[in-house]
Amino acid sequence: MPGWLAGLAVASALGVGHLAFVLTRQRGSNEDVASQAVSQVARLMSELDGLREDLSALREEFDALPDTNAVVSELKLLQGLLTQLHSKRGDPKSPGTSPGTSPGKPPGKSPEKSPGADVVVAKAAES
Structure with missing residues (x-):
């Protein structure tokens, strides 16, 4: 039984190591996803600012049209x-x-x- 207990300890250690590896990799993946989301939100905010400027210009042109x-x-x-x-x-x-x-x-x-x-x-x- 002592060999069986040692095998179980090694398997448990490998399982915990694998779990730690997967969680670390998953956390890195989540950080990548979060980073991509942040950059996409920044890009969309920039586009929105550009569209607001375009809308402002269109409103000025519309106001300049004759009554x-x-x-x-x-x-x-x-x-x-x-x-x-x-x-x-x-x-x-x-x-x-x-x-x-x-x-x-x-x-x-x-x-x-x-x-x-x-x-x-x-x-x-x-x-």
């Missing part, structure tokens, strides 16, 4: 001017129109004015 109401008013003004020009002289692209008439309307009837045409004339006179 939609101003654009709509300018388009209405231009539409009024075009309507006035069309009413003063016929559309040369449409056959059968003469000054003061529109296609599909009998001659002699005045073309419809766009709302605010008087305002357009006043603004054009100011220029």
Whole structure:
């Protein structure tokens, strides 16, 4: 039995040594994983900062765009001017129109004015 006890002691010592080796290796692996995770988080934080700067630049560009109401008013003004020009002289692209008439309307009837045409004339006179 003493040989059996010595074998058990050697096997136990080898088992403990192996366990220590595995745990040390596992701890090293965990440290590697943690190190990789830290570097990945740092990289993602850097990318996030870059994206925040890009978003800031986009917001500044958006704020610099003209106001939609101003654009709509300018388009209405231009539409009024075009309507006035069309009413003063016929559309040369449409056959059968003469000054003061529109296609599909009998001659002699005045073309419809766009709302605010008087305002357009006043603004054009100011220029």
